[in-house]
Amino acid sequence: MGGAFKSIPLCHAVNQTGCVIVYASFRANSPPPANSLFGKVPGENMQAACVNPAAIGGGPGELNAYLSATIRGSDTTMWATNKEPIGTPFVKVPGLLTAECVASDAVSYLAITVNGNPADPRVDDITGDVIANGQVLKEWGLHLIDVGLSMGNLVGIVGEQSKMYLRHCACKPE
Numbered sequence: 122m123g124g125a126f127k128s129i130p131l132c133h134a135v136n137q138t139g140c141v142i143v144y145a146s147f148r149a150n151s152p153p154p155a156n157s158l159f160g161k162v163p164g165e166n167m168q169a170a171c172v173n174p175a176a177i178g179g180g181p182g183e184l185n186a187y188l189s190a191t192i193r194g195s196d197t198t199m200w201a202t203n204k205e206p207i208g209t210p211f212v213k214v215p216g217l218l219t220a221e222c223v224a225s226d227a228v229s230y231l232a233i234t235v236n237g238n239p240a241d242p243r244v245d246d247i248t249g250d251v252i253a254n255g256q257v258l259k260e261w262g263l264h265l266i267d268v269g270l271s272m273g274n275l276v277g278i279v280g281e282q283s284k285m286y287l288r289h290c291a292c293k294p295e
Contacts (some may be wrong), residue, residue, distance in 0.1 A: 126170065131170055133179075143172055144230070145169065146220070148263065170263070174271035180221060188214065190209055218236070230262065240246045249269075251264065252263070
């Protein structure tokens with residue numbers, strides 16, 4: 122608690138209620154640069170919060186991502202080397218992405234590791250970087266896909282939090 126979260130603690134357990142999950146995602150091999158827009162806060166003795174939705178208690182975990190099936194503005198798939206059409210608007214990529222909160226004196230962020238495998242028919246990397254004039258703007262990290270990277274994890278956490286809330290509240294669901 123503290124800073125922007127004066128009275129709301131960070132979540133540390135899947136079934137904890139009244140807490141917040143917050144993170145800024147960056148590729149593990151491209152951490153936030155000095156001019157980063159995310160993962161740092163102004164002020165001394167303050168650090169950006171990071172809660173890994175894939176391992177809410179800490180450490181690394183596998184992301185349950187829901188990512189766009191096509192490249193923005195086209196019908197082209199970007200997930201398989203054979204470029205077969207995908208009939209859904211989103212794809213899941215089991216085993217491809219892992220995450221872990223990383224902190225240093227200057228930044229705190231969710232480090233995303235892409236576990237590409239050339240023997241797998243899926244692509245070995247993901248999109249999600251902000252690109253301008255053909256250059257990746259590293260200060261943005263993976264902000265374009267922050268939520269999609271962990272959507273399945275977040276939905277699972279909310280389900281567990283809902284069960285816990287209903288067990289301990291005086292309310293009855295309709």
